[in-house]
Amino acid sequence: MVNPYDIIMMPWITEKSMQARDDHNRMEFVVRRTATKSDIATAVETLFDTEVAKVNVRNTKHGKIASVRLAEGYHADEAAMRLGAF
Secondary structure, X not given: OOOHHHHEEEEOOXXXXXXXXXXXXXXXXXXXXXXXXXXXXHHHHHHHOOOEEEEEEEEEOOEEEEEEEEOOOOOHHHHHHXXXXX
């Protein structure tokens, strides 16, 4: 098993990502370029003790950004509080 800290490098915190966290139950992270969607989902589930519904990724000049939507019953705000990204 791959270490989740090797997959997720840091949270991606912008106004748009904060709005997505509140409105759509999504969290965004900068991830390793070689990470797959399933690697990202497993890492988020392990680190935050949540269940992932969907993972979207995009490549930017800042790196690979993963947008992770949490499943029903899990709240991105609570996971963000554990992360320290309020």
